[in-house]
Amino acid sequence: MAQGLRIGEVAQLVRVSTKTIRHYHKVGLLAEPTRTEAGYRLYGASDLLRLQSVRRLQALGLSLAQIRELLEGVEQAGSLREVLEALLTESERQRQQLEERCERIRALLAREPLRAAEQPAVDGALVQLLQNEFGALAEGVDPALLEQERQLWAVVDEYHWPAPSKQAMQEAMQRMADHARAHPAEYQALLAWGELFTTLSTMAADDPEIERLAQRFVDSDALTFLEAVQSLGEPPSMGAPMEEVMRELFAFQLTPTQQRFMELVQYYATQE
Template structure:
């Protein structure tokens, strides 16, 4: 053709390195103007269109949205426009993303460095070690304590869970309170096969209530404080109760309700 528009969409797609569907999408989004059509209704592309599409593909691969690409190339077929400003914003965004990835990589490396692939924080591991020192060998509640701790960390965040693990340290130093909590934990595990109406539930709840402030100090602030998120507390209780017997779940919910009223 006299104006040099003798390329069809399939040929352009091959030259640019995208699919014909992608080119049509660029047209639909207004990123690339529609070329003239032949008498038969086929799009007819020229080299200017190919260059424009190459620029669009390059910017998209850099991470720009189609809206940003459209702004960068608007009314400037030579591709200048606000390109410098947009690329600077992209550079800043990539720097932020690199910082986030570095933080995630550091967290993964810390997890890999822990013994036996444990996912607990260092403070949580230390708290569990101190807890085991206050419990008889083979105490049935230790495994549940470890799982509960991970759920608590996920629910209330690192800072609040750190204060919880510090409280474990204080409890471990109080032999009388440690003994009472061991009895409480063993009684709870004793309900593993019990139904919700087991009389042991109410007895254990009463025993837990008598521990008062010491027990409440072990609980996440999000659950105990009035300004905490009730939804978070509800979801945490649901998560804790997943593998519990009906008696254990009822005991847990009643105990939490009693402790909340006492706070």
């Protein structure tokens, strides 16, 4: 009478399901063992060792197809070394990616206010244009303002805008940069307000001071500068839907206090 372990006993010993063992048979990882007269599979020590080899290689990250090729190879030791060396290289690459992800998560946790969306790892064309055109003009400005501007445009830069929309954004940015170089005093006034704008995140949205600041901004040279840029001619158009979406993208990056300030500025500007 044939001796051996039933499939359930083997599954318990190796800590896998009977379904997994049957799948190993199906994909050629485990040879069919002898059977009883009633058709039940009977497994021996060689089968247990094979199953353990499969499980250990799988735990290292090898696919079942790779494991089958390794275990069927004539020069198993050499084949295994090559695969494990390649696996080590891939694992080290993944570890580097995990370390970089951890750094990005730490940066997000350190940011106030917290944002659900992660900033792009590489600056896009619009951010680079911003830095190229305004970098020299903004020398000595609070780094917090520069970083907020970079983050705002980085979010917009992540999307694949239609060519006319992207061109309109670039032309608008270029127009503002040209006017800033021609009117540095007014642009410096705008930057001073920009520095103040970054500090609004520390204030409550219902603080009465927000309304007073909005009224002061409407009467400042900063608004005069922005209105002058708009008066230079027909502004580049992205089309109404695209412009609305871009405004919303900007708004999502602002704190509630900053959003309220912008709404009040728009309101008071229309009352003039």
